[in-house]
Amino acid sequence: MIVVFLGPPGSGKGTQAKILASDMNWVHLSTGDLFRLAIQSNSELGQKVKGIEQGALISDHLVLELITHQIENIDLEKGLILDGFPRTQAQVQGLEEILNHRNQILDHIVYFEISEAHLITRLLKRKVCSQCGFVLSQAELHQECPCCHQQALLQRKDDQLKIIQDRFLLYYRYTQPLVDYYQRQGKLSKIDAEADPSEVSLALKKVLGLI
Numbered sequence: 001m002i003v004v005f006l007g008p009p010g011s012g013k014g015t016q017a018k019i020l021a022s023d024m025n026w027v028h029l030s031t032g033d034l035f036r037l038a039i040q041s042n043s044e045l046g047q048k049v050k051g052i053e054q055g056a057l058i059s060d061h062l063v064l065e066l067i068t069h070q071i072e073n074i075d076l077e078k079g080l081i082l083d084g085f086p087r088t089q090a091q092v093q094g095l096e097e098i099l100n101h102r103n104q105i106l107d108h109i110v111y112f113e114i115s116e117a118h119l120i121t122r123l124l125k126r127k128v129c130s131q132c133g134f135v136l137s138q139a140e141l142h143q144e145c146p147c148c149h150q151q152a153l154l155q156r157k158d159d160q161l162k163i164i165q166d167r168f169l170l171y172y173r174y175t176q177p178l179v180d181y182y183q184r185q186g187k188l189s190k191i192d193a194e195a196d197p198s199e200v201s202l203a204l205k206k207v208l209g210l211i
């Protein structure tokens with residue numbers, strides 16, 4: 001099964017993708033994580049995508065190059081979650097071509113529905129551990145990372161208000177039209193992303209027909 005998680009930044013789709021991938025032994029492909037790793041290692045790709053830290057949208061060409069390369073090495077019979085991709089109409093078409101090439105189709109698109117006000121509150125609370133990558137949604141309650149117990153919690157650079165608002169503008173301009181596109185294809189399910197993470201996990205498995 002090949003599934004796309006669609007939703008604004010901070011809607012919890014990355015967290016849910018990690019949980020589902022680990023429960024089902026699926027592959028989770030996050031373009032955001034791949035780009036952040038590339039920036040950290042200062043690779044050639046990292047140099048090209050540095051603007052993502054300021055909330056910029058990476059060019060379709062670069063994103064498609066990365067995804068094509070990643071998908072080549074994945075066993076698509078197993079189950080794949082695409083998180084943060086596709087983000088534009090050009091990427092939607094690129095993805096269809098990549099999957100055609102492998103005799104596969106997109107099975108489901110899950111849309112994480114959440115209000116902008118709720119999101120801003122959530123994003124401003126979020127921190128990430130610089131040692132192990134653990135993401136905390138209620139960071140004000142913690143001094144140290146609950147996972148590796150180091151005092152290494154940082155606010156992600158793109159989580160500051162101005163950048164959050166810029167990311168929203170980009171999201172609504174380029175990504176929101178994809179919701180309508182996939183809805184017309186009859187493949188889109190919406191879930192309430194303002195609910196507790198455990199409830200979201202359950203709703204997710206229901207719409208994917210896994211329980």
Ligand SMILES: [Zn+2]
Nearest residue numbers: 129132145148
């Ligand atoms: Zn940690």
